[in-house]
Amino acid sequence: MDGRLARVAVSLTPPSRRWCALVLGVGAAIAFLQSAAGMAPEMPELALENPAPGIYVHYGQQAEMTRANFGDVANLGFVVGARCVAVIDTGGTFAVGRALRRAIQRIATVPVCYVINTHVHPDHVFGNAAFTDDHPQFIGHVRLADAMRRRGPNYLNALRRDLGDIAQQSAIVLPTRSIATTEELDLGGRILSLRAWPTAHTDTDLTVFDDASRTLWLGDLLFVGHVPVLDGNLRGFLAAIAELKTVRANLAIPGHGRALAWPEAIAPEERYLTGILAEVRAAIKGKRTLAETLATVDTGGERWLLFDEFHRRNVTAAYAELEWDE
Amino acid sequence: MTARLACVILALGVACAGAARGQDAGPADSAVWKKVHASMFGNAILEAADGVVTLDTPKRAEDAAIVPLAIRAQFPQTKERHIETIWLVIDNNPSPIAAVFRFTPESGRADIETRVRIEEYTYVRAVARTNDGKLYMAANYVKASGGCSAPAGKDAVAAKANLGRIRLSVHDGVEAGRPAIAQLMISHPNDSGLAMDQVTRSYATPHFVRRVEVRYAGKPVMNADVDFSISENPNFRFYFVPAGGGELDAKVVDNQDLEFTARVKLDSPRLGAVSTPH
Numbered sequence: 001m002d003g004r005l006a007r008v009a010v011s012l013t014p015p016s017r018r019w020c021a022l023v024l025g026v027g028a029a030i031a032f033l034q035s036a037a038g039m040a041p042e043m044p045e046l047a048l049e050n051p052a053p054g055i056y057v058h059y060g061q062q063a064e065m066t067r068a069n070f071g072d073v074a075n076l077g078f079v080v081g082a083r084c085v086a087v088i089d090t091g092g093t094f095a096v097g098r099a100l101r102r103a104i105q106r107i108a109t110v111p112v113c114y115v116i117n118t119h120v121h122p123d124h125v126f127g128n129a130a131f132t133d134d135h136p137q138f139i140g141h142v143r144l145a146d147a148m149r150r151r152g153p154n155y156l157n158a159l160r161r162d163l164g165d166i167a168q169q170s171a172i173v174l175p176t177r178s179i180a181t182t183e184e185l186d187l188g189g190r191i192l193s194l195r196a197w198p199t200a201h202t203d204t205d206l207t208v209f210d211d212a213s214r215t216l217w218l219g220d221l222l223f224v225g226h227v228p229v230l231d232g233n234l235r236g237f238l239a240a241i242a243e244l245k246t247v248r249a250n251l252a253i254p255g256h257g258r259a260l261a262w263p264e265a266i267a268p269e270e271r272y273l274t275g276i277l278a279e280v281r282a283a284i285k286g287k288r289t290l291a292e293t294l295a296t297v298d299t300g301g302e303r304w305l306l307f308d309e310f311h312r313r314n315v316t317a318a319y320a321e322l323e324w325d326e
Numbered sequence: 327m328t329a330r331l332a333c334v335i336l337a338l339g340v341a342c343a344g345a346a347r348g349q350d351a352g353p354a355d356s357a358v359w360k361k362v363h364a365s366m367f368g369n370a371i372l373e374a375a376d377g378v379v380t381l382d383t384p385k386r387a388e389d390a391a392i393v394p395l396a397i398r399a400q401f402p403q404t405k406e407r408h409i410e411t412i413w414l415v416i417d418n419n420p421s422p423i424a425a426v427f428r429f430t431p432e433s434g435r436a437d438i439e440t441r442v443r444i445e446e447y448t449y450v451r452a453v454a455r456t457n458d459g460k461l462y463m464a465a466n467y468v469k470a471s472g473g474c475s476a477p478a479g480k481d482a483v484a485a486k487a488n489l490g491r492i493r494l495s496v497h498d499g500v501e502a503g504r505p506a507i508a509q510l511m512i513s514h515p516n517d518s519g520l521a522m523d524q525v526t527r528s529y530a531t532p533h534f535v536r537r538v539e540v541r542y543a544g545k546p547v548m549n550a551d552v553d554f555s556i557s558e559n560p561n562f563r564f565y566f567v568p569a570g571g572g573e574l575d576a577k578v579v580d581n582q583d584l585e586f587t588a589r590v591k592l593d594s595p596r597l598g599a600v601s602t603p604h
Contacts, residue, residue, distance in 0.1 A: 147478075150478040156447065199481045203483070216371070291439070313388035324511070
């Protein structure tokens with residue numbers, strides 16, 4: 001990006017170039033002052049719910065990230081043990097992460113020792129930077145570091161573009177501990193079981209199971225109300241759902257939407273994804289192109305929040321995946 | 327004045343690291359485009375593409391990694407009048423010239439459908455040169471996708487594992503002398519290598535398709551120089567004019583000089599042979 005801008009600046013005519021250098025200089029000075037001030041704006045206190053002893057959930061808004069919502073659009077939470085606290089997802093900006101950290105400090109008397117990211121998406125990870133002073137282990141799927149490296153700069157650029165100063169201090173914080181299959185974390189009298197999944201919602205999906213309360217944190221392997229989003233592999237997503245349904249959990253906490261009883265919670269999502277699979281396979285079999293398929297996409301069916309924002313994208317991803325099968 | 331405006335936009339970009347921005351004033355005012363125009367076309371005037379080509383893009387990149395687009399010629403390819411070259415330009419991608427497609431009278435129609443990555447709010451342009459040397463441009467503004475969609479692929483490990491699968495196919499119902507649709511699919515990460523490793527501060531190795539050559543009965547029907555603005559698993563739909571039997575063959579070369587080939591015999595026009603890189 002910087003290289004391209006530099007090349008463009010050079011191509012301008014000489015008088016404009018001088019002018020441009022001045023403006024760029026002023027711009028750089030403003031940037032310096034901003035970063036010197038550099039603080040993310042304050043947001044209101046995060047509302048928390050406490051569905052089981054030691055389990056705290058903050059429900060993000062069912063919306064895309066905007067300045068008005070501070071990027072607070074994903075569900076976040078934490079589990080409190082006798083020894084320490086595990087945070088599960090940190091929000092879409094530093095501001096959200098900081099608000100979550102303050103909420104934890106109000107409730108827990110033990111330190112934060114783990115910050116777990118359920119996957120790479122920005123609404124779940126950009127609050128990580130608010131926890132670096134706690135020196136926790138940052139924990140993610142074995143592919144999370146690579147995914148953050150590939151996607152991080154683009155996510156940060158989009159966050160700054162769309163949220164402006166609200167995005168201050170938001171940063172990529174890579175995992176310091178990777179989960180390849182399953183691992184347990186001991187919070188002191190409380191065991192969390194982590195499980196890394198093959199590519200499904202993304203290629204970095206990680207679930208967290210609290211044995212004491214039989215609570216299952218699914219990240220974006222479960223959407224409730226919010227239309228499911230496909231950014232990995234559709235058949236992998238459906239396979240993960242089939243496997244997850246066998247987990248004997250009492251309560252399921254989705255990445256978006258209200259916590260519900262398990263496995264009933266996932267039935268609408270499974271129907272939706274199965275429907276896309278059938279629809280897109282039929283389109284490919286009927287020799288319809290991706291553009292033709294998108295033009296005639298089924299907009300009926302169940303009512304989902306944010307359907308217009310994500311459904312066509314899901315069909316696009318499914319088509320690109322499935323056309324190699326035919 | 328417009329240069330100054332661009333300057334202010336650039337400076338604000340530096341100051342605010344790309345705070346929310348609206349659509350550029352018009353397709354001619356894009357700073358990147360001015361540079362591309364000067365370097366590719368010099369002082370040549372580009373006429374409006376009405377009656378020559380249309381460019382179909384979505385208004386918004388739903389999935390930043392897979393944005394379908396189509397460039398359609400508005401007249402058939404003949405010896406007397408045909409489109410020779412179409413440049414596909416995406417102003418605000420890291421490498422704005424996404425592809426240069428070349429057609430012949432044997433193409434039948436100078437249509438091309440493919441999928442691209444869209445990094446940012448941007449103009450997308452198709453510039454067509456006809457055989458009389460005239461240049462025509464169609465331009466559409468495309469909004470970037472929402473925050474959780476990235477131009478990177480969905481599964482880097484799978485993309486590497488599937489590298490080199492290639493499929494060339496021809497639609498059913500081929501008639502001699504009438505333009506027929508063919509599709510070329512290449513399983514390839516088409517990776518820019520632009521993502522920096524946050525730990526080592528080094529860049530990944532770029533690995534992308536750079537050249538596509540399709541011939542029918544030994545004559546070129548569609549050639550393309552492409553780069554990593556084309557989506558992972560590059561996919562092209564185009565026309566050629568069959569004459570009874572004969573063979574359609576495709577050769578694809580990437581920037582590491584891996585070569586992938588596929589061919590279809592027109593008497594069994596379903597799927598092309600799958601070949602391994604060599």
